[in-house]
Amino acid sequence: MRSWFAFGLGLVLLLPASGCSFRKFVTNMMANAVSSSGPSPLEHNKDFELATMAIPTFIIFYEGMLQEVPKHKGLLTQLAQGYTSFTYLGVQQNLDRAKDTDYRLADKLKARAKCLYLHANEYGLRGLAPSQQSFRA
Numbered sequence: 001m002r003s004w005f006a007f008g009l010g011l012v013l014l015l016p017a018s019g020c021s022f023r024k025f026v027t028n029m030m031a032n033a034v035s036s037s038g039p040s041p042l043e044h045n046k047d048f049e050l051a052t053m054a055i056p057t058f059i060i061f062y063e064g065m066l067q068e069v070p071k072h073k074g075l076l077t078q079l080a081q082g083y084t085s086f087t088y089l090g091v092q093q094n095l096d097r098a099k100d101t102d103y104r105l106a107d108k109l110k111a112r113a114k115c116l117y118l119h120a121n122e123y124g125l126r127g128l129a130p131s132q133q134s135f136r137a
Contacts, residue, residue, distance in 0.1 A: 027068040034062070035074025048089075055086040076127030083120035087113050 045051040059082045066075050095109035 031065050031072045031075045035078045052089045073127050076123045080120045080124035087116040
């Protein structure tokens with residue numbers, strides 16, 4: 001018990017001295033956890049519609065964390081994957097169904113899909129930039 005107290009006290013005292021804010025430290029730890037390798041829980045969900053509807057929540061959450069740790073490669077990768085998955089599953093599928101029957105809706109969905117795919121591309125390039133000097137976002 002005493003060693004845990006000493007560890008916690010040392011950690012609290014060490015963080016401000018290291019120039020790293022506690023918020024940034026915790027956000028980085030969370031970002032590491034949510035972007036660790038392995039399959040996403042959404043990939044194994046048998047309810048396709050529920051999984052597709054949940055993706056924007058994760059995107060917003062990850063973008064919030066990215067504001068605190070803007071060069072986190074795992075978050076950038078997750079955001080690129082999230083935007084791509086949501087656009088294909090949630091927008092592109094509707095666009096494919098609407099383009100032969102409802103031209104106005106198809107135009108709106110096409111513009112939305114383009115915007116979302118560009119977000120995915122931006123995050124993907126930013127995620128590659130630290131490891132590849134030729135990729136500059």
